[in-house]
Amino acid sequence: NAGVMQNPRHLVRRRGQEARLRCSPMKGHSHVYWYRQLPEEGLKFMVYLQKENIIDESGMPKERFSAEFPKEGPSILRIQQVVRGDSAAYFCASSPTLLTRGGNTIYFGEGSWLTVV
Amino acid sequence: GENVEQHPSTLSVQEGDSAVIKCTYSDSASNYFPWYKQELGKRPQLIIDIRSNVGEKKDQRIAVTLNKTAKHFSLHITETQPEDSAVYFCAAYNAGNMLTFGGGTRLMVKP
Numbered sequence: 507n508a509g510v511m512q513n514p515r516h517l518v519r520r521r522g523q524e525a526r527l528r529c530s531p532m533k534g535h536s537h538v539y540w541y542r543q544l545p546e547e548g549l550k551f552m553v554y555l556q557k558e559n560i561i562d563e564s565g566m567p568k569e570r571f572s573a574e575f576p577k578e579g580p581s582i583l584r585i586q587q588v589v590r591g592d593s594a595a596y597f598c599a600s601s602p603t604l605l606t607r608g609g610n611t612i613y614f615g616e617g618s619w620l621t622v623v
Numbered sequence: 624g625e626n627v628e629q630h631p632s633t634l635s636v637q638e639g640d641s642a643v644i645k646c647t648y649s650d651s652a653s654n655y656f657p658w659y660k661q662e663l664g665k666r667p668q669l670i671i672d673i674r675s676n677v678g679e680k681k682d683q684r685i686a687v688t689l690n691k692t693a694k695h696f697s698l699h700i701t702e703t704q705p706e707d708s709a710v711y712f713c714a715a716y717n718a719g720n721m722l723t724f725g726g727g728t729r730l731m732v733k734p
Binding site: 508529539541547549554582599601613614615616 | 624668702
């Protein structure tokens with residue numbers, strides 16, 4: 507059972523370009539979460555999605571950032587017109603169902619490191 | 624929403640000593656508390672978790688305690704080894720089915 511798969515692992519973009527980060531959850535998982543980690547800082551929640559639905563995007567910047575989790579294919583985190591401050595590690599995580607159910611937890615992918623030059 | 628505070632931000636111990644990291648949370652409805660270990664340049668990895676129906680859980684050298692009344696939980700690592708050096712994050716599950724993380728503790732185990 508493959509884990510949470512993210513790609514690309516490393517991405518370099520010039521200011522003003524677009525960055526697209528992809529995440530395939532673990533098999534059987536229908537809940538996807540995106541977290542951002544700035545250098546030397548903690549994990550900040552960005553968005554929580556289920557298939558075809560954004561459940562909570564309260565941590566997502568209002569401009570330039572968007573996320574989707576289509577019926578088919580991976581979840582995508584899209585950053586338009588990147589700026590240097592977007593340089594960070596973006597972690598995707600997935601869980602099988604509501605965390606209130608015993609035995610379920612959240613697993614992280616390896617992360618996508620975005621560098622804006 | 625949930626707010627998780629974690630202390631200390633850095634912790635240095637001698638190999639073989641114990642390390643304790645403490646977290647507090649704000650949402651009394653939170654009922655799931657995992658701990659993650661993150662090595663440099665790698666993903667956070669779950670090391671232990673606890674649910675609100677238990678007060679303590681142990682796995683070899685690692686233990687976690689939970690005090691629901693006081694809304695705090697702690698990670699205890701005994702007989703620390705250099706490979707325990709990493710950043711540790713606590714987290715609390717809130718009603719929105721999301722994990723809110725503490726700010727992290729950088730643990731350094733000196734040989």
